[in-house]
Amino acid sequence: MRGFMALATALACCSLTLAQKTISFPTADRGVVFADVYGSSSKGVVLAHGGRFNKESWAKQARILEGAGFEVLALDFRGFGQSHGPGDSNLDNAPFEQDVLAAVRYMHSHGVTSVSIVGGSFGGAAAGDASIASEPGEIDRLVLLGAAPNGPADKLKSPVLFIVAREDANASGPRLPRIQQQFDKAPQPKELIILDGSAHAQYLFETDQGERVMREILRFLNAKPGTETSPREK
Numbered sequence: 405m406r407g408f409m410a411l412a413t414a415l416a417c418c419s420l421t422l423a424q425k426t427i428s429f430p431t432a433d434r435g436v437v438f439a440d441v442y443g444s445s446s447k448g449v450v451l452a453h454g455g456r457f458n459k460e461s462w463a464k465q466a467r468i469l470e471g472a473g474f475e476v477l478a479l480d481f482r483g484f485g486q487s488h489g490p491g492d493s494n495l496d497n498a499p500f501e502q503d504v505l506a507a508v509r510y511m512h513s514h515g516v517t518s519v520s521i522v523g524g525s526f527g528g529a530a531a532g533d534a535s536i537a538s539e540p541g542e543i544d545r546l547v548l549l550g551a552a553p554n555g556p557a558d559k560l561k562s563p564v565l566f567i568v569a570r571e572d573a574n575a576s577g578p579r580l581p582r583i584q585q586q587f588d589k590a591p592q593p594k595e596l597i598i599l600d601g602s603a604h605a606q607y608l609f610e611t612d613q614g615e616r617v618m619r620e621i622l623r624f625l626n627a628k629p630g631t632e633t634s635p636r637e638k
Contacts, residue, residue: 424466428486431506433499435489439479439507443470448516449625450507451478454525454550454605455495458484461606465522465618472622475516479507481527500530501537508534508542520545520562520625524605529554532586535562547621550579550605552586563593565624567617571602579604595624 428438440459449469451462462478469476481503483492491498504521511519521543523531528551535543536559546564550572553560566587572579580598587596597620603611609618 427510429506429510431482431489431502433490433502435482435492435502435506436487437479437482437489437503437506438486439477439510440466442466442476442478443474445473445475446515446517447473448475448477448511448519450504450511450519450521450531451476452500452504452507452521452523452527452531453478453481453484454527457524457527457606465609465621468618469622469625472626474625475511477507477511479503481530495526500526501533504530504534505538505542508538512542518544520547522547522549522621523551524549525551527551528605532557532560532564535560535564538562545625547624548583549608549617550583552583557586557589558591560590563624564590565594565620566596567599567608567620568597569599569601569603569608572604573602574604 424440424442426438426440428436430436451466453459453461459478459480466476466478480487481500482489482498508519521531521534528548531546532548532553533555535546536553536555538561540561543562546562548564548566550568552566566583568580568583570580587594599613601611608614
């Protein structure tokens with residue numbers, strides 16, 4: 405019996421591995437984005453990494469989302485892996501929102517009817533900017549980890565969940581004040597979850613709060629329209 409269970413577990417793991425495939429697609433400004441795709445569903449999630457990460461860094465979260473019924477696309481931004489495009493050598497000013505929009509539109513063109521985005525750090529900022537630049541209805545929901553859009557948050561077109569650690573900071577100081585400002589400007593429905601500690605963006609998954617972060621993401625992505633929690637800090 406133990407042997408059978410071990411085999412079943414191994415086959416399940418292999419199935420998840422085989423479900424992953426690497427694809428590429430163009431951006432509107434003639435770049436090319438490479439991405440890993442997990443599963444198949446009418447509900448999709450784009451995973452947008454931070455500056456110290458890449459598409460492979462989302463593997464654990466991607467498989468959890470796949471198991472929850474989502475098709476998942478984890479992209480490499482231009483300048484990472486094989487992805488390339490205008491401005492790909494400048495992390496400060498490259499049009500990374502173009503990569504996110506291209507990923508969203510790729511999913512829509514391949515049968516995914518509802519596409520949300522989870523982005524960390526500059527990937528979260530790019531996700532927010534993609535929502536601002538998107539057509540109404542293109543992006544279902546946004547989850548921004550340690551991030552806020554670069555553009556005006558009042559122009560966001562998607563319900564948004566901000567998650568940030570209270571002591572998260574960079575050389576310029578704490579990130580929370582700016583994230584709070586952008587949260588205050590964002591249209592409803594919106595949520596802000598402030599966690600203890602200093603872990604930034606995807607590093608939150610490596611802390612003892614990692615499971616909670618994943619639960620909050622799944623709750624938010626699965627909420628029925630009109631039932632999102634009111635603005636809050638928790």
